[in-house]
Amino acid sequence: MQILMPEVARQRIAGRLKALGPDLEVLSLSEPGAFLRDGEPAPDAVVDPQVIWATLDGYATLLPIFFDVALKSERPPWLQLPFAGVDQPVCKRLMAHGVRLTKGRGQSPAIAEFIVAHALSLIVPIGQQAKLQAEKTWAFTPWREVSQTRWTLIGYGAIGEAVARRIKPFGAHLTVVRRSSHDDGLADAVIGLPDLPTVLPHTDVLVLACALTDETRGVANEGLFAALKPGAILINIGRGGLVDEDALLAGLERDQPAHAVLDVFNTEPLPADSPLWTHPKVRVSGHTSHDGDGKQARTDAGFLENLALFRAGRPLIGEAALADVGLEG
Amino acid sequence: MQILMPEVARQRIAGRLKALGPDLEVLSLSEPGAFLRDGEPAPDAVVDPQVIWATLDGYATLLPIFFDVALKSERPPWLQLPFAGVDQPVCKRLMAHGVRLTKGRGQSPAIAEFIVAHALSLIVPIGQQAKLQAEKTWAFTPWREVSQTRWTLIGYGAIGEAVARRIKPFGAHLTVVRRSSHDDGLADAVIGLPDLPTVLPHTDVLVLACALTDETRGVANEGLFAALKPGAILINIGRGGLVDEDALLAGLERDQPAHAVLDVFNTEPLPADSPLWTHPKVRVSGHTSHDGDGKQARTDAGFLENLALFRAGRPLIGEAALADVGLEG
Numbered sequence: 001m002q003i004l005m006p007e008v009a010r011q012r013i014a015g016r017l018k019a020l021g022p023d024l025e026v027l028s029l030s031e032p033g034a035f036l037r038d039g040e041p042a043p044d045a046v047v048d049p050q051v052i053w054a055t056l057d058g059y060a061t062l063l064p065i066f067f068d069v070a071l072k073s074e075r076p077p078w079l080q081l082p083f084a085g086v087d088q089p090v091c092k093r094l095m096a097h098g099v100r101l102t103k104g105r106g107q108s109p110a111i112a113e114f115i116v117a118h119a120l121s122l123i124v125p126i127g128q129q130a131k132l133q134a135e136k137t138w139a140f141t142p143w144r145e146v147s148q149t150r151w152t153l154i155g156y157g158a159i160g161e162a163v164a165r166r167i168k169p170f171g172a173h174l175t176v177v178r179r180s181s182h183d184d185g186l187a188d189a190v191i192g193l194p195d196l197p198t199v200l201p202h203t204d205v206l207v208l209a210c211a212l213t214d215e216t217r218g219v220a221n222e223g224l225f226a227a228l229k230p231g232a233i234l235i236n237i238g239r240g241g242l243v244d245e246d247a248l249l250a251g252l253e254r255d256q257p258a259h260a261v262l263d264v265f266n267t268e269p270l271p272a273d274s275p276l277w278t279h280p281k282v283r284v285s286g287h288t289s290h291d292g293d294g295k296q297a298r299t300d301a302g303f304l305e306n307l308a309l310f311r312a313g314r315p316l317i318g319e320a321a322l323a324d325v326g327l328e329g
Numbered sequence: 330m331q332i333l334m335p336e337v338a339r340q341r342i343a344g345r346l347k348a349l350g351p352d353l354e355v356l357s358l359s360e361p362g363a364f365l366r367d368g369e370p371a372p373d374a375v376v377d378p379q380v381i382w383a384t385l386d387g388y389a390t391l392l393p394i395f396f397d398v399a400l401k402s403e404r405p406p407w408l409q410l411p412f413a414g415v416d417q418p419v420c421k422r423l424m425a426h427g428v429r430l431t432k433g434r435g436q437s438p439a440i441a442e443f444i445v446a447h448a449l450s451l452i453v454p455i456g457q458q459a460k461l462q463a464e465k466t467w468a469f470t471p472w473r474e475v476s477q478t479r480w481t482l483i484g485y486g487a488i489g490e491a492v493a494r495r496i497k498p499f500g501a502h503l504t505v506v507r508r509s510s511h512d513d514g515l516a517d518a519v520i521g522l523p524d525l526p527t528v529l530p531h532t533d534v535l536v537l538a539c540a541l542t543d544e545t546r547g548v549a550n551e552g553l554f555a556a557l558k559p560g561a562i563l564i565n566i567g568r569g570g571l572v573d574e575d576a577l578l579a580g581l582e583r584d585q586p587a588h589a590v591l592d593v594f595n596t597e598p599l600p601a602d603s604p605l606w607t608h609p610k611v612r613v614s615g616h617t618s619h620d621g622d623g624k625q626a627r628t629d630a631g632f633l634e635n636l637a638l639f640r641a642g643r644p645l646i647g648e649a650a651l652a653d654v655g656l657e658g
Contacts, residue, residue: 026531106520109474109476109499109500110474113449113452113453113474113476114453114497117452117453117455117475118451118453118455119450120442120446120449121446121449121450121455123442123446124442124443124447125358126446126447126450126612129613129617130612131611132614132615133606133612133613133614136601136606136617137615138597138598139615139617140600140615140616140617141614141615141617141620142617142620142621142622143620143621143622144440144621144622145439145442145621145622145623146442146446147438147442147621147623148621148622148623159595165498165592166498166499169494169495169498170438170442170495171438172625183577225581268467269467270467272465277462277465282464283455283458284462285345285458285461285462285470285479286461286466286468286469286470287469288430288458288468288469288470288471291469291470291472291474292471292473292474292476292477293471293472293473293474293477294474294476294477294500300559
């Protein structure tokens, strides 16, 4: 079985790969064109991998090569992606060619930390306490507890699940919005996108963690903000295209939402003239919600777990469905 | 069975009390001296309660009366306290008189929210993101994940447990420091106070959530800060007397700790000339960490739960031990 990956990624897991058995031919790249076998130059290599591990190592230079190898393969491989989003056009082309895609899950716990930290820092009145401290005022700062809040997660993949595991112990009420009605026991309610308007008037924290598809593009639009509970917090770590930014700016005027935590934008980097940069109710971060330091170890472990499943002919974790990329099944 | 409580508290639970049976004589007070029975004036009342529910309703006026009734009782009652701390001298006097004291648990989830929200808001680089936003800089902000942090909780009562339930799903490592070696399955390690120095060099978040006793007074002293991991976060929601504030100020100079979140102080309200007010590495709040809005419902439910146990002759939840107030058992 031939596997292709970046050379730095191979070096991280070389020992664990070797333990899997002698039948693996491990090809790698540290720069375009120069294939290595077990880390040594392999000008004789016939590049026809059954498995491609596309990590973020060499994002700009190597990732396009991996996609190209997969797209030209006569025997389409399984390709492990480094990220959870499959809205890039190349993902649709890969799946149309027959490539099996699995979404990266290594970023999910970091993104969940980002989401929960931002939400909690707005619910517990840390900002109000800082203002009182600045004026040396000793005062109580009552708050509506996390335990009393209702969260709505649009999208319930690895990120949504990671958020659910972290907020349910606070006693928060959780509605997840997803295509399937599968219930993992964490959500208090599972609904489809058409039923979203029924929960918005009661939603304290609205998290956009879904893929960007024709169905979800602009899901956070004028109608959504008009229905949203005043005082709610919006957090978008999905894709900028999920939010109609003009509608958001209008909603913020009415506290629908009262705060927006935005890590992704319609145009990235966010243009200097965007009013979001300076809006007092908006937190802007630079598509960095995934950037926790546990990511790499999880990415490596996740690939090895999927590789073992692949070799055993069992279902892979996080495999994209045709519908995820806008293809019909 | 005679029960004494504030009238406003009685009104909140009157229906639930009635459901317990006709043998309860419910006395209450809305102002000193004027006892009520089932909410009606009862000048004939012989005040000799077996149960006193001391809530925070009428903290300044009624609480001293409840303590006084208990201290003068020839048949010392069970008294449900409104708070978890039993370091006030009156608690020792009550227990010396034979009064059974149970600690309030209604505040614990709110305090846990305060602790976790503050810690996460410092671990996930929200402050750094705000600075970048202020200068319109689009940049990654890598962070050491909560999943990679090690927490040490000094004290493991209701508050410590509530913190543990909320941070373990993040994958944080948790050491609890307590007298008993009882392990509830949440902590990764349980140690006694003498072993605290062994974990301090690896501690990322140090939470003081213990009672103030002769053993714990000044536990956060020069030696503790000298041993603490540089970059650590200190959170004190216990009592001001747990911290040597001069030693803390010296430690902050060396990032031992790098941040201090202080809700309690040696002198409260914190004097205007305290350097803590304006220290850039210190967050000051006004003994308000308990002030979540779920507190009252939990307080009511907790009393009723203990009342049912009391009537059944079963162990009460949160009963103070003699050692908690400095008495020998």
